[in-house]
Structures are given as structure tokens and as C-alpha cells.
Amino acid sequence: MSRSGDECVVATTDQWYLAYGEEDWKQQVLTHLHSENFQVYTNRVLEAFDAKVNWLREWACSRQFGLGTQLPWDEKWVIESLSDSTIYMAYYTIAHLLHGNNNLDGRRPSPLGITPAQLTDQAWSFIFLQGPPPTDSDIPIATLETLR
Numbered sequence: 001m002s003r004s005g006d007e008c009v010v011a012t013t014d015q016w017y018l019a020y021g022e023e024d025w026k027q028q029v030l031t032h033l034h035s036e037n038f039q040v041y042t043n044r045v046l047e048a049f050d051a052k053v054n055w056l057r058e059w060a061c062s063r064q065f066g067l068g069t070q071l072p073w074d075e076k077w078v079i080e081s082l083s084d085s086t087i088y089m090a091y092y093t094i095a096h097l098l099h100g101n102n103n104l105d106g107r108r109p110s111p112l113g114i115t116p117a118q119l120t121d122q123a124w125s126f127i128f129l130q131g132p133p134p135t136d137s138d139i140p141i142a143t144l145e146t147l148r
Contacts (some may be wrong), residue, residue: 016077021057029053090128094147112143 019025032038033049040046059079062071068078100111122134127147134144 015060016062016071016074017058018061019055020053020059026053026056097147112146114139114143 017147020042030050033046033053040049062074062077063080066078067148068080071077071079097112098110098114099106100108106116118139119135120134120137122131123139123144125131126134126144130148133141
């Protein structure tokens with residue numbers, strides 16, 4: 001989209017997107033923004049958040065060249081650095097529970113006793129997407145609740 005509001009096509013290519021415009025996600029964010037759990041210093045900040053949430057639709061999150069983290073489900077793609085930082089921000093909300101202090105490289109055991117192999121897609125969905133308890137991970141439900 002250009003500054004004038006016209007749609008611009010730079011290239012037509014296959015691409016992975018984060019679906020920020022998905023209505024359920026958007027409604028959850030807007031509900032949170034207008035709840036008593038979300039406090040802002042001025043209404044201008046709240047208005048800016050509203051505008052951004054309503055503006056976001058799809059965000060291209062990958063590229064096929066350069067350094068970066070490979071997409072786990074499609075290794076010919078690399079996570080775009082801005083999307084990488086968005087995804088990592090979610091991860092860092094629980095990293096201290098997975099790694100402990102001064103252990104982001106994972107050289108020491110997890111304070112919760114969790115191994116990377118136990119963090120299945122179902123486990124991540126339970127933690128971040130309010131999914132059902134995973135059937136393919138032996139992480140205790142109480143530990144998963146702590147991460148959630």
C-alpha cells in the first residue's frame with residue numbers, strides 16, 4: 001500500500017505470512033486494549049494501538065536468502081528479521097522459565113526440567129494459543145500452566 005492509499009505490487013512470489021488481520025486474533029487484541037488490564041498514559045497511545053491493529057492484515061515473515069533463522073516447517077525460507085523479532089518477543093516471555101538466569105545458550109538444564117524435544121507443536125499451542133493439553137509431550141500439565 002502506498003502513502004496515497006494505492007495498492008503497489010513490487011513482486012509476485014510465494015511467501016509465508018503472519019495473519020495479523022485474522023478476525024479472532026484482532027478481536028482478542030482489541031478487547032485487551034480496552035480492558036482494565038491495559039493501561040496507557042494518554043488516550044493518544046490507545047488510539048495509535050487501535051489504528052495499528054486495524055491497519056495490520058498480513059505481514060510477510062520470510063525470505064529465501066541471507067542469514068537468519070530457518071522456518072521450521074519450510075527450511076528453504078528464512079524468517080524475516082522484523083518477524084523474527086516479533087516471534088522472539090513471545091518466546092522471551094517464557095525464556096527465563098526454560099533457561100534460567102545467564103543460560104540463554106542452554107548449556108545448563110532448564111529450571112523446569114524441560115528438554116527441547118518435549119516442546120512439541122502441541123505444547124507450544126497449549127502455551128501460546130490456549131490449545132488443549134498436548135498428547136505428544138510428557139511435560140507435566142502444572143508446568144505447562146506455569147508457562148502459559
